[in-house]
Amino acid sequence: MxxxxxxxxxxxxxxxxxxxxxxxxxxxxxxxxxxxxxxxxxxxxxxxxxxxxxxxxxxxxxxxxxxxxxxxxxxxxxxxxxxxxxxxxxxxxxxxxSHPLNGLNETQRPLFNHIDSQRMSPKRPINLTQEVYRRFDNELGKFISFKVADPDADIGIFHQWMHHPRVSEFWEMDLPKEELKSYLTDKFNTPFNLPLIGYFDDEAFGYFEVYWAAEDRIAPYYAWQGYDRGLHLLVGNDAYRGTRFFKAWCKAISHFIFLDCPMTQKIVLEPRHDNQKLFNQITKLGFIKEYEFEFPHKRAALISIEKVKFYKENFQC
Missing domain, CATH: 3.40.630 (Aminopeptidase)
Structure with a gap:
């Protein structure tokens, strides 16, 4: 709702x-x-x-x-x-x-299982085009919401964000608009990914990719469970940087992930190992840094939070 x-x-x-x-x-x-x-x-x-x-x-x-x-x-x-x-x-x-009424648009949206010779993992419907989550953040005094990214409508702001120095330092995707649109289209059409644009009071501030960990490049690097979800993110709007905004969007995107699939018990991230600003903020919300490992393209850190701990740390459950 x-x-x-x-x-x-x-x-x-x-x-x-x-x-x-x-x-x-x-x-x-x-x-x-x-x-x-x-x-x-x-x-x-x-x-x-x-x-x-x-x-x-x-x-x-x-x-x-x-x-x-x-x-x-x-x-x-x-x-x-x-x-x-x-x-x-x-x-x-x-x-x-933890009830879907507390933020989700479709409170009974089905998930479909994907099965191959080695594993079974869920996938999302590919026809999602609307706002999927909205809640009022009492501490911040603003609504925060997430909408499915539209490769046509959102390419302008996505291109702008990817060319922001603070974003390109870690994403390394300051590419031409055509290539970035192709990237967004691929994420939109892949049922294991959910690309989202985040909004504070309907002003866009960041980009989030929610994915099923078993289907992502991170799978060989940790002992995943079938419904674990991962997250890639960036904040491109400088007006919404800082501790209070970080707390609001990190809490909200994590809340969305756990509401979206009740079977999800863990969220993982794999930022670059030297992203100390992220580590300093995210550990205050209950996330932990488990270990570092070598990706082909970077040395990464595995960051995670369990569902029970998330609700305890962020909703005092």
Missing amino acids: LLKHHLPIEKSPSGVVDHYNNISLQGEICFGYNFVAEYDENIHSLPQLLCLLDALFYLNDHIKHVQLPKKQWQQSKPWQALVRAFNTESLSRFEFY
């Missing part, structure tokens, strides 16, 4: 409140971590309820579980939709943030 609008939601003594829409989640804490929510008849949609729950968790680290009792909420259509989605009237912080 892609939420298009988000208004400030404030913390209150007994919950959170959205003054603009005159809605709130008020309640009491039981056992020090379980929030029991009182019914609010002014909540008219599932997106409103999701935004309130998101704000409640974000503003209250000690709340690990939320209950919306059937006795009070059963006449509420948003509550009924929530129960259909989560199959429960109470949910943990992990259950909430």
Whole structure:
């Protein structure tokens, strides 16, 4: 579910409140971590309820579980939709943030398995052309979203980014526009890759390639599992460099990957071994540097994060 609008939601003594829409989640804490929510008849949609729950968790680290009792909420259509989605009237912080409703466009998009003589790995539908993820980053105060890269519409900005000195230093792809368009087209048409453009409040800032690790050049260099995903990335818009933006997009792209395929338990990256700026930032978010190894074209470092650790470090689950 892609939420298009988000208004400030404030913390209150007994919950959170959205003054603009005159809605709130008020309640009491039981056992020090379980929030029991009182019914609010002014909540008219599932997106409103999701935004309130998101704000409640974000503003209250000690709340690990939320209950919306059937006795009070059963006449509420948003509550009924929530129960259909989560199959429960109470949910943990992990259950909430790991549900596809928290960012994905298509919450039931199928994956197809590819089988060859040596391995089986999933592949994506090749007809994806839309926005695949959108969430409001409470800490940054901006929406972050990802759209499938269009080789025709996005070649201008992709060419510009690839010729940025800070990008070309590591990507080494400051090529003519025609060659870069061919590169994007190949990624778009290959079902093991998902090329994305990242946006802050609908302003493009970076390029991301999400891939199935078993089908990538990294496969011979680590003990991959069938649903591991890898990531190549660049930030081409200088306005969105820096620690706070790094934290926002790294958290969001990782969140998208884990939501996109619930069976994915690990994300890997293989940056150049001397990309110290990346290492300094990404390890703050729970990623670890496992070891260095020799690619044919570079000495690389294997960077990774497990699913459980990601949610613990980034959503306090």
